[in-house]
Amino acid sequence: MLNSLLSTQNIFNSSKELLSWIQRRNQEVSVDIQRIPFNELEDWYVDDEGGIRHETGKFFSIQGIHVETDFGTKHSWDQPIINQPEVGYLGILTKEIQGTLYFLMQAKIEPGNVNCVQISPTLQATKSNYSRVHKGKRPLYLDYFLNALPHQILLDQLQSEQGARFLRKRNRNIIIKVDDEIEVLEDFRWMTLGQIKELMQTSNKVNMDTRTVISGIEYSDYLTPLFNKEKMSPFGRDMLFSSMHENGLFSMNNHLSWLSNLKAKYDLFVTNKPVNDLEEWELSADELSRHDGQFFRVIGVNVSISNREVKSWCQPLVEPMQEGLCAFIIKKIDGVYHFLVQAKLECGNFDVMELAPTVQCLTGNVLKSKVRPPYVDFVLNAKKESTIYDALQSEEGGRFYHEQNRNMLIEVGDDFSTEVPFNYTWMTLKQLYSFLKFNNFLNIQSRSILAAIKYV
Amino acid sequence: MLNSLLSTQNIFNSSKELLSWIQRRNQEVSVDIQRIPFNELEDWYVDDEGGIRHETGKFFSIQGIHVETDFGTKHSWDQPIINQPEVGYLGILTKEIQGTLYFLMQAKIEPGNVNCVQISPTLQATKSNYSRVHKGKRPLYLDYFLNALPHQILLDQLQSEQGARFLRKRNRNIIIKVDDEIEVLEDFRWMTLGQIKELMQTSNKVNMDTRTVISGIEYSDYLTPLFNKEKMSPFGRDMLFSSMHENGLFSMNNHLSWLSNLKAKYDLFVTNKPVNDLEEWELSADELSRHDGQFFRVIGVNVSISNREVKSWCQPLVEPMQEGLCAFIIKKIDGVYHFLVQAKLECGNFDVMELAPTVQCLTGNVLKSKVRPPYVDFVLNAKKESTIYDALQSEEGGRFYHEQNRNMLIEVGDDFSTEVPFNYTWMTLKQLYSFLKFNNFLNIQSRSILAAIKYV
Numbered sequence: 058m059l060n061s062l063l064s065t066q067n068i069f070n071s072s073k074e075l076l077s078w079i080q081r082r083n084q085e086v087s088v089d090i091q092r093i094p095f096n097e098l099e100d101w102y103v104d105d106e107g108g109i110r111h112e113t114g115k116f117f118s119i120q121g122i123h124v125e126t127d128f129g130t131k132h133s134w135d136q137p138i139i140n141q142p143e144v145g146y147l148g149i150l151t152k153e154i155q156g157t158l159y160f161l162m163q164a165k166i167e168p169g170n171v172n173c174v175q176i177s178p179t180l181q182a183t184k185s186n187y188s189r190v191h192k193g194k195r196p197l198y199l200d201y202f203l204n205a206l207p208h209q210i211l212l213d214q215l216q217s218e219q220g221a222r223f224l225r226k227r228n229r230n231i232i233i234k235v236d237d238e239i240e241v242l243e244d245f246r247w248m249t250l251g252q253i254k255e256l257m258q259t260s261n262k263v264n265m266d267t268r269t270v271i272s273g274i275e276y277s278d279y280l281t282p283l284f285n286k287e288k289m290s291p292f293g294r295d296m297l298f299s300s301m302h303e304n305g306l307f308s309m310n311n312h313l314s315w316l317s318n319l320k321a322k323y324d325l326f327v328t329n330k331p332v333n334d335l336e337e338w339e340l341s342a343d344e345l346s347r348h349d350g351q352f353f354r355v356i357g358v359n360v361s362i363s364n365r366e367v368k369s370w371c372q373p374l375v376e377p378m379q380e381g382l383c384a385f386i387i388k389k390i391d392g393v394y395h396f397l398v399q400a401k402l403e404c405g406n407f408d409v410m411e412l413a414p415t416v417q418c419l420t421g422n423v424l425k426s427k428v429r430p431p432y433v434d435f436v437l438n439a440k441k442e443s444t445i446y447d448a449l450q451s452e453e454g455g456r457f458y459h460e461q462n463r464n465m466l467i468e469v470g471d472d473f474s475t476e477v478p479f480n481y482t483w484m485t486l487k488q489l490y491s492f493l494k495f496n497n498f499l500n501i502q503s504r505s506i507l508a509a510i511k512y513v
Numbered sequence: 514m515l516n517s518l519l520s521t522q523n524i525f526n527s528s529k530e531l532l533s534w535i536q537r538r539n540q541e542v543s544v545d546i547q548r549i550p551f552n553e554l555e556d557w558y559v560d561d562e563g564g565i566r567h568e569t570g571k572f573f574s575i576q577g578i579h580v581e582t583d584f585g586t587k588h589s590w591d592q593p594i595i596n597q598p599e600v601g602y603l604g605i606l607t608k609e610i611q612g613t614l615y616f617l618m619q620a621k622i623e624p625g626n627v628n629c630v631q632i633s634p635t636l637q638a639t640k641s642n643y644s645r646v647h648k649g650k651r652p653l654y655l656d657y658f659l660n661a662l663p664h665q666i667l668l669d670q671l672q673s674e675q676g677a678r679f680l681r682k683r684n685r686n687i688i689i690k691v692d693d694e695i696e697v698l699e700d701f702r703w704m705t706l707g708q709i710k711e712l713m714q715t716s717n718k719v720n721m722d723t724r725t726v727i728s729g730i731e732y733s734d735y736l737t738p739l740f741n742k743e744k745m746s747p748f749g750r751d752m753l754f755s756s757m758h759e760n761g762l763f764s765m766n767n768h769l770s771w772l773s774n775l776k777a778k779y780d781l782f783v784t785n786k787p788v789n790d791l792e793e794w795e796l797s798a799d800e801l802s803r804h805d806g807q808f809f810r811v812i813g814v815n816v817s818i819s820n821r822e823v824k825s826w827c828q829p830l831v832e833p834m835q836e837g838l839c840a841f842i843i844k845k846i847d848g849v850y851h852f853l854v855q856a857k858l859e860c861g862n863f864d865v866m867e868l869a870p871t872v873q874c875l876t877g878n879v880l881k882s883k884v885r886p887p888y889v890d891f892v893l894n895a896k897k898e899s900t901i902y903d904a905l906q907s908e909e910g911g912r913f914y915h916e917q918n919r920n921m922l923i924e925v926g927d928d929f930s931t932e933v934p935f936n937y938t939w940m941t942l943k944q945l946y947s948f949l950k951f952n953n954f955l956n957i958q959s960r961s962i963l964a965a966i967k968y969v
Contacts, residue, residue: 142780142782143780144776144777146777207763207767207770207771210766210767210770212766213766213769213770213773213774214769214773215773215776215777229773229774229777231770231773307663310666310668310669311663313669313670313950313951314663314666314669314687315663317669317670317671317685317687317952318669318685320600320671321600321602321671321685324598324599326598407864408863408952408953492951494769495769495948495951495954496773496864497864498951
């Protein structure tokens with residue numbers, strides 16, 4: 058694993074070839090997305106209450122909810138949300154070749170992606186997909202995952218998706234290691250982890266599903282006394298060091314108590330409400346949107362593409378009305394990198410609050426408003442030399458239309474105060490990983506930034 | 514903490530005095546519980562759908578749900594459930610006195626307890642209690658918990674209650690250590706942890722709330738090189754040894770993957786359904802019960818007692834129709850005790866499945882049925898010499914009327930197979946604690962048995 062992390066050498070495909078492969082696939086594939094009214098969405102219907110559902114009752118639906126909470130400044134609101142109660146597979150198949158672990162990645166088209174073709178896990182399938190509700194082809198490589206033995210499983214976690222858009226949605230993030238000869242099918246390539254992370258340094262090459270799966274890999278698990286840290290960059294060594302520190306400025310018991318207190322103190326009540334009755338929202342023939350045009354809208358599209366299981370289909374997509382910003386501030390405290398973590402309440406969260414990046418907000422409104430979330434201005438004015446990572450990344454292209462967030466990692470110096478607001482704290486990378494592996498603690502935005510950390 | 518665990522000496526109250534104190538309180542206190550029709554429950558009403566609610570909208574309510582799952586043999590059913598969305602406090606105040614940690618425990622009356630007076634935490638308060646919805650007295654010692662500083666908090670977890678009876682209910686389990694002089698009020702006594710565990714060896718002396726709080730204490734956290742293990746019983750030493758083993762027959766990664774797989778594979782859909790429409794249930798003037806008289810019923814009672822915050826009140830209570838059995842099988846594997854753990858789906862679970870004891874079932878029906886859950890017969894026929902623990906313990910006496918479960922800990926020998934059904938596995942005590950502290954993994958029945966383990 059560590060060889061793979063540190064290697065951008067690949068006996069099959071150089072990084073340059075991979076990049077041009079993605080670009081070529083983007084040019085070759087014809088993707089046609091047409092907006093159509095909801096009542097022309099084949100296999101979908103608008104129910105009596107204004108909810109948008111698939112005729113099989115499977116896949117996902119757009120429903121209305123009413124939210125009440127005593128956290129934050131807004132205590133009550135209505136909104137539509139994506140309800141997808143099935144747990145899907147996000148699986149990466151790996152194989153050790155000449156001492157390095159290779160990841161079998163796919164150039165996958167998702168209708169909503171910026172850059173339609175992005176690097177995706179080997180397997181990306183909802184239960185409806187693999188139980189073949191849509192009568193398409195059986196997902197490729199599925200059986201390797203269904204038949205994986207315990208010793209072949211390197212990672213296996215249930216992780217959440219966007220809590221502001223999905224109602225308690227989770228995916229099974231899984232990495233397996235096989236010894237079999239693997240046929241590399243069209244649209245698939247072997248990559249090292251180092252290469253995936255390299256591709257992630259630029260915008261919109263690696264999809265959200267890949268990012269969430271690799272975010273869970275705890276590199277310190279793979280450390281052996283023989284490992285030569287000299288191959289790492291100084292920053293990489295410092296990150297590895299942080300990923301070995303169980304205790305930092307605070308102990309895990311401090312963090313658990315901090316989070317128990319916040320979850321106990323603040324209520325989140327989410328109740329179903331007919332879409333037709335949602336305050337400040339309106340369902341027209343071809344969109345479900347807010348009167349003030351803010352946040353997001355739901356649209357209907359007809360998608361035609363060439364190398365997916367189903368070549369043409371209709372579906373609703375969620376289109377954001379502004380871009381987002383997700384940034385972690387990190388700071389060395391006693392020589393150990395600490396992440397400034399925020400406990401954030403979002404209406405679709407499985408457990409009230411999840412651990413979010415220091416800054417997670419929409420940019421359009423926020424920049425005009427006088428009351429801004431903590432650290433937004435600091436992050437947006439960060440100097441280039443303290444910006445370790447800065448790229449735009451797409452959210453799940455199967456549900457969101459051109460939704461991208463700016464992902465940033467900003468290092469601050471000794472002069473940056475460790476005093477933080479009550480729902481923020483400082484965690485070592487090890488502490489973040491401890492939460493991560495017990496499911497539903499780190500939100501997708503946090504995980505996306507962790508995935509981007511390079512060690513070379 | 515370890516001194517307290519191993520000490521049944523107490524400079525304030527001997528164990529004998531404590532026992533007679535509980536017995537005396539049980540005799541002194543007059544408790545009168547009258548069954549009354551629902552429409553005579555003061556401050557409560559039956560809503561249009563048959564739900565039973567408090568007029569303030571606070572405390573708890575009895576609602577109907579419809580459950581669908583593809584796990585187990587019964588795939589669909591209706592039932593009433595207790596909905597109590599607030600997170601309550603279960604707090605124990607401790608203080609180090611002459612090198613030993615003392616726990617400030619209360620002789621508390623709960624209307625539903627077998628033995629009305631049982632040992633309870635220092636503080637046991639719902640949000641409605643401490644925000645004074647019922648206009649009673651402010652809970653005693655509350656401020657110590659509200660004002661606790663991080664270094665005073667020894668344990669702070671959100672833990673679930675009975676998943677078959679409560680809809681996603683959780684409590685904040687908290688232990689704090691203070692240095693102040695503490696006034697010991699009437700009905701309170703200082704006890705060592707060893708004494709609490711000693712009281713737990715007999716039936717119905719220590720209430721459920723105490724058991725859940727102390728179950729979370731990870732003794733190996735308090736080990737120092739100077740600690741003299743000779744003070745422990747051989748069994749206690751073996752348990753401590755198990756609580757230090759991160760890896761056993763399986764690794765934590767194996768367990769996390771096993772649980773991810775089960776949670777992803779099985780669906781649990783719980784939807785609201787009017788009580789009036791619940792299949793197989795009937796709401797009459799004075800009870801909500803099943804046609805076949807099984808499982809449980811909801812009744813209305815008028816309670817009059819003498820030393821609670823409110824002296825007389827009405828409330829609904831849930832009365833079980835048969836007793837339950839909760840038993841852990843433990844086995845030494847390579848010299849380390851392993852617990853045979855079951856992943857159990859219950860309709861009110863926060864996250865589909867929780868880790869339950871080897872056996873957790875009702876006894877009445879089960880013993881008559883031909884298809885019995887795994888290990889039931891084995892446990893009921895266990896020999897006396899392999900039965901480490903066997904006592905009846907009451908569930909939450911504020912919600913349940915005379916509900917008690919037989920709690921057992923059974924040791925098996927080498928001849929007991931480690932091959933187990935797909936939803937069972939073997940965990941060391943350390944692994945159980947690792948899950949326990951990340952909330953909502955171990956169910957209340959598991960935690961109750963862990964709490965009973967004696968180390969002297």
